[in-house]
Amino acid sequence: MIGVLARLGAAVLGSLANIGRIAIFAGETVSHLARPPFYTREFLQALVQIGWLSLPVVGLTALFTGGALALQIYAGGARFNAEAVVPSIVAIGMVRELGPVLGGLMVAARVASSIAAEIGTMKVTEQIDALVTLSTNPMKYLTLPRVLAATLAVPVLVAVGDSIGILGGWIVGVTRLDFNSATYLRNTVDFLETWDVASGLVKGAVFGFLVALMGCYHGMQSGRGAQGVGRATKSAVVAASVLILAANYILTELFFSA
Amino acid sequence: MITLTDVHKAFGPNHVLRGVNLEVPTGTSCVIIGGSGTGKSVLLKCVLGLVTPDSGTITVDDVPVQDGDRDAFLARFGMLFQGGALFDSLPVWQNVAFRLMRGALKRPKAEAREIAIEKLRRVGLSPDVAEKFPAELSGGMQKRVSLARAIAAEPEIIFFDEPTTGLDPIMSGVINDLIREIVTEMGATAMTITHDMTSVRAIADQVAMLHGGKIRWVGPVGQLDESGDAYVDQFIHGRPEGPIETLR
Ligand SMILES: Nc1ncnc2c1ncn2[C@@H]1O[C@H](COP(=O)(O)OP(=O)(O)OP(=O)(O)O)[C@@H](O)[C@H]1O
Ligand SMILES: [Mg+2]
16 A cells, blocks of 8 residues: 555656656746757758648648548538538638647647657667857757747648638538539638637647747657667657646636636 | 766666776777667766766766756767667758757858868768758668768867678778767867777777766777776677677
8 A cells, every 4th residue: 555655646746747857947948048059950951840741741631631521520410500600610610629639639740750860769879969069058059949940830731721721621611512612611610710720829839838848858868779769759759748738628718717 | 078977877776887887088089889778878967968877977078967058068979879860850960960950069051061061071971961861861871860960060079880781891991080080179078989890999089988877998999908807808809709798
């Protein structure tokens, strides 16, 4: 009994310490924004890696999700003779929830893992130490450009994902559910409010920040050897995904609970 | 002058350094020898502040290494890592010129590239490796690129962690001469770790042997053969029998 309690206590303390370390890491990252130098080239490279190259994954995810959403809402709506709500509910569901969350999760899988593996390998092969001896702060050179790029790029990805998701709903609506194309589009536009879209973009920025932060943090904490890098990669993806879902709930409470 | 006083460092239960005392006067070359895993690399990293000692003091020109401006401190150093530690996302010349392209020493790209190629030449590499990526080079070539990077900004204090392992005898000779030259001509202070006795004799003013977490013996290279220390004798002649235990 005591043993169980002790282990529970140790686990709680351990995770609290972890949260503290991550908070300090995040604070330090952000503080480098205000202190030159800023590594523009690394930032632009990160922007391409995180933003541009994630487009296909995010786009495909959104397309299929939008399509499936239209089918489900139609089936659900049919129970209340309310099939006409399909366009507006697809749009609202996509823009407020599924666009940011699925986009964030796909980016977590793609970007958190690759950042953690890259930085972890650099740690294990002493490249991070080498950076320090070459008078370059690893937080400035590696972490800040990636975190900033993700924070700026993910909202754009979410916007693209939103549009493609609505497109997916429209394709299914028009081809499978006998909606009139013009009516579908009008219903989409008429019922969507600015804040629906904007809140999703804000979520995207937060998720992007979390994803890159987890990639960098776990990469920097990587243990020795290939095993250490593997563990760091896994931890980064798991932590980023869980944090995205948790943050999503908190932000939804903040934005929409009356 | 680099001074280490009673430096201790443990990794968990593994007590690596157990009170290291060492002085390296400015403008001289100190070679550290000692068995594999005795903590030679850790020792250099302690001086650079990459590893924080558990206790003891390390000073450079009488200033404790953890005090003062880190950037200014590190700007005086160059380090060749045992594993090379080249940045694999950058081509060779940008690795060598890394410090010349950012921060205080920043200069135009063309000039940085020229310096990089000159440094590559000094370690026996032709200009056409400049555009390659580290992964495309052999182990010995990577080591030499890393050496070129360490000396590129002409630091006052240079650490070489096994500069000649993985090199052929002729190339080892070239590198030994280069290190000697950097010390005598540029007046740099050097600390070198090596297992190669030819290198020891070619590079060192002073030799220190690390064993059991302490400096077992230190003296001028000329006295290495008459050290009167059984550990040193066994080590420099590579005898399996002697006071240093070998597990077999
Ligand atoms: N970051 C670290 N974490 C845990 N243990 C470490 C770390 N760095 C070094 N060690 C341990 O410290 C000891 C000394 O390592 P070090 O690399 O200094 O050896 P060395 O004398 O340079 O050996 P070699 O000649 O083989 O390079 C080893 O037992 C190693 O496992
Ligand atoms: Mg070593």
